[in-house]
Amino acid sequence: MPTEILRxxxxxxxxxxxxxxxxxxxxxxxxxxxxxxxxxxxxxxxxGLSDPAGFALNTVAxxxxxxxxRKTQTGGAPGAGSPTAQLHLYQGAVxxxxxxxxxxxxxxxxxxxxxxxxxxxxxxxxRLRMTETVSGNPVMAISFAEVEVSYAEALDLASGSFAxxxxxxxxxxxxxxxxxxxSFAxxxxxxDTIDKTFRFGSxxxxxxxxxxxxxx
Amino acid sequence: xVAFVKLGGFCEHLAEGVHxxxxxxxTVAFSNTAPGSESTPPTGATSTCVLANVTQVAYTYCxxxxxxxxxxxxxxxxxxxxxxxxxxxxTGGNVGxxxxxxxxxxxxxxxxxxxxxxxxxxxxTTINDGDAKLLNFAATxxxxxx
Numbered sequence: 001m002p003t004e005i006l007r008x009x010x011x012x013x014x015x016x017x018x019x020x021x022x023x024x025x026x027x028x029x030x031x032x033x034x035x036x037x038x039x040x041x042x043x044x045x046x047x048g049l050s051d052p053a054g055f056a057l058n059t060v061a062x063x064x065x066x067x068x069x070r071k072t073q074t075g076g077a078p079g080a081g082s083p084t085a086q087l088h089l090y091q092g093a094v095x096x097x098x099x100x101x102x103x104x105x106x107x108x109x110x111x112x113x114x115x116x117x118x119x120x121x122x123x124x125x126x127r128l129r130m131t132e133t134v135s136g137n138p139v140m141a142i143s144f145a146e147v148e149v150s151y152a153e154a155l156d157l158a159s160g161s162f163a164x165x166x167x168x169x170x171x172x173x174x175x176x177x178x179x180x181x182x183s184f185a186x187x188x189x190x191x192d193t194i195d196k197t198f199r200f201g202s203x204x205x206x207x208x209x210x211x212x213x214x215x216x
Numbered sequence: 217x218v219a220f221v222k223l224g225g226f227c228e229h230l231a232e233g234v235h236x237x238x239x240x241x242x243t244v245a246f247s248n249t250a251p252g253s254e255s256t257p258p259t260g261a262t263s264t265c266v267l268a269n270v271t272q273v274a275y276t277y278c279x280x281x282x283x284x285x286x287x288x289x290x291x292x293x294x295x296x297x298x299x300x301x302x303x304x305x306x307t308g309g310n311v312g313x314x315x316x317x318x319x320x321x322x323x324x325x326x327x328x329x330x331x332x333x334x335x336x337x338x339x340x341t342t343i344n345d346g347d348a349k350l351l352n353f354a355a356t357x358x359x360x361x362x
Contacts, residue, residue, distance in 0.1 A: 001347045055303065055350040152303055152348040157317065157335045159354035160220035162227070163361060 002054065006147040010048035012127055016134070018075060019141075021047040029067045029144035031108055036071045036141035037134045045142065046090070046129040054151030056123040061114040064089065064099070064128070067144040069108035078138030081105065085140035087113065089147075090127040091120050108143065123149065217354070221251075222333045223258055225265020229330045237297050237358070238288030240323035242332075244281045244302065244351060246273045246314035248340055258331050267320050267329035277309035277345065283319070283353075294361030298353075305348035313340035317351065332358070 008021035019035030024047070037043035066087055070078035084103040089096045097115030120126070130142050229235055249271040251259050258269040275281070284300035304311070318334040343349050 001344070055301075055348075057305075057348055059305070059348075060346065152305075152350040153341075154350040154352040155317065155335075155337060155341070156217040156352045157354060157357075158217045158219050159356050159359060160222055160333055161359040161361075162222060165362075 008047035013046035015044040034143035060150040225262035297358040306343040312342035
């Protein structure tokens with residue numbers, strides 16, 4: 001099944017965050033740029049994603065990959081501590097799925113998540129949202145994110161085009177010549193009448209018998 | 217993009233009132249047998265231009281094959297039939313392989329299921345279990361005009 005990658009391409013919400021989509025949109029994960037919370041409290045980074053070129057399928061779970069790393073609220077090297085951040089997938093303002101909240105105390109870590117997305121009806125309005133409640137340092141920064149979706153192979157069917165051509169219609173002028181002096185004679189054949197006499201009496205039976213045999 | 221092949225019988229069916237392309241149920245059928253190799257090729261006389269003469273694949277695991285008619289209209293003497301792209305998916309097993317996609321009319325009963333035409337994909341394809349193919353119709357699926 002073919003797949004394609006959707007990458008961050010816009011900032012939707014940036015609440016107490018330094019950096020945005022441009023810091024996490026690389027094709028290969030890189031920690032040279034990243035987005036991170038810059039204050040205590042509720043911090044949010046929500047980014048829009050590129051539109052799929054193919055007919056993306058909501059019946060196949062996508063693979064969402066992202067990379068988190070610990071930083072200070074000024075983007076510096078972190079001290080000890082295990083901050084927590086959580087990634088969510090939205091369609092517009094509708095929450096589609098939430099990943100497990102991630103917390104760790106080591107170096108940059110890659111995560112992969114395959115949520116059910118049958119609720120997605122518009123792949124052109126998908127968003128990734130990272131939320132974090134910050135109280136001091138360190139904070140969880142994000143340096144990379146992408147969404148790999150499956151799409152249906154397209155069978156491109158060309159148009160059928162038919163032309164209907166009507167045959168020519170020729171209208172002719174017909175002139176009838178007058179026919180003068182034609183005469184016709186009908187000749188009937190003669191009608192013959194034949195007198196026939198039948199006698200009935202003592203010899204009636206013989207006469208009738210002869211009459212039957214006679215040919216008229 | 218693969219070319220559409222009009223079946224000869226469709227012309228007569230259209231002229232004699234078999235089809236109402238604006239309201240009938242148009243459906244696609246999948247076959248892996250070349251039309252000319254069918255025991256009774258639907259490419260022959262008008263009477264052969266029906267679905268019964270097409271060797272179809274099994275649709276046990278296939279989603280609906282009914283095509284949505286987006287519009288059926290004419291402008292300046294040219295008729296246009298616009299069909300919405302159809303997502304054909306397989307659930308529970310494979311569908312195919314098939315190389316030919318027929319478009320037919322599922323509404324008429326006499327003759328039953330008259331064919332309109334077909335597309336030759338050029339090679340056999342299979343919709344694997346859990347996968348789907350998008351039947352991407354042209355902007356105007358069928359044009360009839362001068």
